Amino acid sequence: MHLRVSHITKRFGSAAAVDDVSFDVPKGSFATLLGPSGCGKTTTLRMIAGFYEPDAGDIEIGGRRVNDLPAHRRGTAMVFQDYALFPHMTVYDNVAYGLRVAGRPRPERDKRVNDTLTFVGLGGMGGRWPNQLSGGQQQRVAVARALVIEPQVLLLDEPLSNLDAKLREQLRVELRILQRRLGMTFVYVTHDQDEALSLSDWIAVMNAGKVEQAGTPWEIYYHPRTAFLADFVGAVNLVPARVESVGDGSVTVSFGPHRASVRRPVDVSLSTGQEVRLCMRPESFTIAPAGASANGLALSGTIARRAFLGDTMRYWVKVDDREWIVDQPDPGATETLDGAVLLSLRPERVHVIAES
Ligand SMILES: Nc1ncnc2c1ncn2[C@@H]1O[C@H](COP(=O)(O)OP(=O)(O)OP(=O)(O)O)[C@@H](O)[C@H]1O
Ligand SMILES: [Mg+2]
Known part of the structure; x- marks a missing residue:
């Protein structure tokens, strides 16, 4: 060194x-x-x-x-x-x-x-x-x-x-x-x-x-x-969740009415029933009008607000009782969304933090 x-x-x-x-x-x-x-x-x-x-x-x-x-x-x-x-x-x-x-x-x-x-x-x-x-x-x-x-x-x-x-x-x-x-x-x-x-x-x-x-x-x-840390290094969705079961490389978590099998973080011990947080970056989602078909984990919501940031459109989407931050790249190439939407996210983009 x-x-x-x-x-x-x-x-x-x-x-x-x-x-x-x-x-x-x-x-x-x-x-x-x-x-x-x-x-x-x-x-x-x-x-x-x-x-x-x-x-x-x-x-x-x-x-x-x-x-x-x-x-x-x-x-x-x-x-x-x-x-x-x-x-x-x-x-x-x-x-x-x-x-x-x-x-x-x-x-x-x-x-x-x-x-x-x-x-x-x-x-x-x-x-x-x-x-x-x-x-x-x-x-x-x-x-x-x-x-x-x-x-x-x-x-x-x-x-x-x-x-x-x-x-x-x-x-x-x-x-x-x-x-x-x-x-x-x-x-x-x-x-x-x-x-x-x-x-x-x-x-x-x-x-x-x-x-x-x-x-x-x-x-x-x-x-x-x-x-x-998650919050300090960038915009993030930190969602309280519960560990349902722990597998070899994966962990099943539930939040609200949702359930997902996601990657198990290395060097962190997790046990069934543990309260954790899910860390999801805004750019990891796909956002589409309601009724679209989902790719992975699907969350139905309603757009509460949006901000045009030039290279991205940032949406605040109400899902269950919480607002999620979702970024859509290159807003000029797609229509601006309003009302009911479908968020989807591949489960490998969900990171589990062993903190409630
Ligand atoms: N000479 C000093 N005497 C007394 N307290 C000090 C002294 N220098 C720093 N501190 C205190 O030590 C802590 C750390 O200060 P430091 O300057 O290392 O922070 P920093 O991370 O560089 O912050 P910033 O981003 O604002 O520059 C602070 O609470 C500061 O008030
Ligand atoms: Mg300093």
Whole structure:
């Protein structure tokens, strides 16, 4: 493992901001800490960077315990939540700062700074001041300042959060390409689930100082272990249900008047009579006028509301006593529905959460 975090805890007063957090990040991968505001993401990153000392636990980089090393000797660099550019220094001097502190000679400094600025698309802008740059350009300076010292592990704390949606999306793509090209290990912090899903090889979802679940974006999105997680990473239908019987690879559940045999989640023990929740993503359904033939599990309902989102039409459909969120892709290609409808869903798209 390139970065290993073992049982780290950080308390401020009596409250634990980070509470027994462990994870491993392989070399060259894009790892993300995702979670709501205040869950301990920045505190975790600061401990890895060496700006906070953990109250307990170990941090290893490249097989070496770094707890006792100062920040500048860990092989890490951090891009801060607010960029933290030096306003009284030019772009060049901002980027050169770490090399100057490290005592690198002028010709080497010049070459590395100019190469890095070109690399992040800011070639020729070294003479500008931070206040003469757009938010997106400032963000690139912050990344360049971290990259120029050639860290082993780059730590990025919500670097895109101050930007507009379009630019954020563009820089997301650029960051991912950059990371791949350098083969550098990234630890990225965000509270934005789309960002986490689209960028990461691996995500740890944090809540109240703990890692609630870690895995690939696919695992986190489709096989969340808790209702909190299911809801945090996207729109979802979480429906209370009861376990009727447990088979080898399948489990039969009932909810309202409905009964379905669905896939049994791995690594979770379920027993007959247990109260659980079914997790169904809005885009997993097919929606059709009432009377259509169903494909799998069929639910009759009535449209309560709808919202046109451009790439999808989102319907809220009353089924039994609950409103279900159902997304229909490419609304321009189909008629807009109203009144009585039939929802259908293949049983393998239903995920069981062992929580009531
Ligand atoms: N220096 C500090 N002194 C006291 N409490 C702190 C300090 N830094 C963070 N905390 C507290 O620790 C908890 C975790 O903070 P942290 O900054 O790690 O959250 P975060 O996940 O980065 O949130 P955000 O998404 O808002 O940046 C919060 O309750 C915060 O108030
Ligand atoms: Mg933070």
